[in-house]
Amino acid sequence: MMTRKTLDLWAGVFVALGLGALLFLAMKVGNLASFSAAPTYRVMANFDNIGGLKKRAPVKSAGVVVGRVEDIGFDPETYEAAVTFAIDKRYQFPKDTSAKILTAGLLGEQYVGLSPGGDVAMLKDGDKLKLTQSAVVLENLISQFLFSKAADGGNNKDGK
Amino acid sequence: MTALTDFLESLGARAIGAVHQLGFASHFLLLTLRNSGMCLRRFSLVVREIYSVGVLSLVIIVVSGMFVGMVLGLQGYDTLERYGSSSALGVLVALSLVRELGPVVAGLLFASRAGSAITAEIGLMKATEQLAAMEMMAVDPIARVIAPRFWAGVISMPLLAAMFSAMGVFGGYLVGVRLIGVDEGSFWSQMQAAVDLREDILNGVIKSVVFGVAVSWIAVFQGYDAPPTAEGVSRATTRTVVTSSLSILALDFILTAFMFRGA
Numbered sequence: 001m002m003t004r005k006t007l008d009l010w011a012g013v014f015v016a017l018g019l020g021a022l023l024f025l026a027m028k029v030g031n032l033a034s035f036s037a038a039p040t041y042r043v044m045a046n047f048d049n050i051g052g053l054k055k056r057a058p059v060k061s062a063g064v065v066v067g068r069v070e071d072i073g074f075d076p077e078t079y080e081a082a083v084t085f086a087i088d089k090r091y092q093f094p095k096d097t098s099a100k101i102l103t104a105g106l107l108g109e110q111y112v113g114l115s116p117g118g119d120v121a122m123l124k125d126g127d128k129l130k131l132t133q134s135a136v137v138l139e140n141l142i143s144q145f146l147f148s149k150a151a152d153g154g155n156n157k158d159g160k
Numbered sequence: 161m162t163a164l165t166d167f168l169e170s171l172g173a174r175a176i177g178a179v180h181q182l183g184f185a186s187h188f189l190l191l192t193l194r195n196s197g198m199c200l201r202r203f204s205l206v207v208r209e210i211y212s213v214g215v216l217s218l219v220i221i222v223v224s225g226m227f228v229g230m231v232l233g234l235q236g237y238d239t240l241e242r243y244g245s246s247s248a249l250g251v252l253v254a255l256s257l258v259r260e261l262g263p264v265v266a267g268l269l270f271a272s273r274a275g276s277a278i279t280a281e282i283g284l285m286k287a288t289e290q291l292a293a294m295e296m297m298a299v300d301p302i303a304r305v306i307a308p309r310f311w312a313g314v315i316s317m318p319l320l321a322a323m324f325s326a327m328g329v330f331g332g333y334l335v336g337v338r339l340i341g342v343d344e345g346s347f348w349s350q351m352q353a354a355v356d357l358r359e360d361i362l363n364g365v366i367k368s369v370v371f372g373v374a375v376s377w378i379a380v381f382q383g384y385d386a387p388p389t390a391e392g393v394s395r396a397t398t399r400t401v402v403t404s405s406l407s408i409l410a411l412d413f414i415l416t417a418f419m420f421r422g423a
Contacts, residue, residue, distance in 0.1 A: 004204065007207065007208055007211050008204070008207055010211050010215045011207045011208075011210045011211050011214070011215060013215070014210065014211075014214045014215045014218060014316075014319065015210070015214075015315075015319060017218070017319070017323060018214075018316075018318070018319025018320065018322055018323055019319070019322075020326075021319070021322040021323040021325070021326035021327075022319075022322040022326075022365070024326045024329075025258060025322060025325055025326055025329075025361050026357060026361060028329075028348070028352075029254045029258065029325075029326075029329055029351055029352065029355050029361070030258075030352065030355045030356065030357040030360065030361045
């Protein structure tokens with residue numbers, strides 16, 4: 001039988017290795033470094049159609065993640081989607097900033113893009129964005145394309 | 161007619177037996193938890209069991225994690241390459257390991273490596289009347305023998321699963337980046353962008369804790385419940401491996417259904 005001391009040593013090595021593996025997963029695989037618990041402020045926006053936007057989707061400006069989608073609801077009065085963003089306090093945006101729902105790549109996940117305006121006053125906690133642009137819905141795009149094609153076909157009867 | 165009633169009777173007897181055993185197992189878990197105070201105060205008892213349950217499982221966990229990661233690297237590359245997205249290899253390897261394969265495969269290995277050993281040890285202690293002897297000396301075998309093994313299993317399992325996942329990611333890195341030549345930067349950065357600390361890693365840890373409790377509970381119970389014969393101990397050992405493997409897979413389905421419903 002091994003002495004108590006070596007036993008304790010091995011158990012210690014084991015626990016240290018396990019915690020090291022957890023740390024590796026958190027830092028290197030899960031990127032704890034970018035997991036910011038920084039204070040945020042809330043901004044609301046209404047969209048006609050949010051497409052496939054999900055909670056916790058990134059909010060980007062100029063391609064940099066500045067916040068996350070915190071909540072998605074339905075506004076029963078305007079029949080619009082009411083989206084709440086949590087934006088990092090370090091980043092301030094003008095009051096007339098506009099929000100768009102964009103897609104990463106052709107089939108990628110959807111995110112919110114913020115384009116800053118020129119207003120001098122900055123957005124405060126609880127403010128609402130006035131200018132929004134909905135998600136592009138592929139079906140609508142295709143039907144628009146088909147309708148315009150059909151219209152073209154009607155005009156050019158000579159078969160060009 | 162009698163054949164039918166006999167059949168029904170044996171069916172009912174089996175069902176009653178199964179419910180009876182489940183009740184005894186739950187009562188036993190409660191007793192173990194209630195008698196854990198002593199072994200948590202004298203922590204060296206648990207440390208010794210962590211050595212035999214955790215440290216001795218280290219090699220098999222590390223080696224299998226490495227190989228699973230390397231196979232994921234090869235297979236994932238083969239599939240992703242068809243869609244021209246081989247840079248997402250890191251995401252595939254890390255997510256499949258952290259969410260599913262790490263906890264589940266480490267749990268299955270833990271059940272067959274450590275769970276069977278616990279059952280055999282306790283069963284043999286019972287067969288050679290060591291547990292009865294302890295009771296004669298006014299030492300509670302549940303507090304002295306069962307609880308330290310149970311807690312050692314519960315502590316070791318999440319650590320082993322984390323090591324499995326970490327080694328797997330490293331194995332995937334070796335094959336994907338070093339051997340095949342996927343770009344190193346996109347391997348890590350895409351992985352870091354896709355793996356969420358709370359959604360993926362924490363949920364994986366929760367899974368491995370649940371599996372640790374399940375395997376340790378089944379192992380100590382089967383050992384304690386084993387008929388005190390050579391055949392009984394061997395059957396109990398087999399039952400430990402079978403029951404804990406099945407419960408790991410079933411629990412994994414339930415936990416996954418709760419955790420990743422795709423919010």
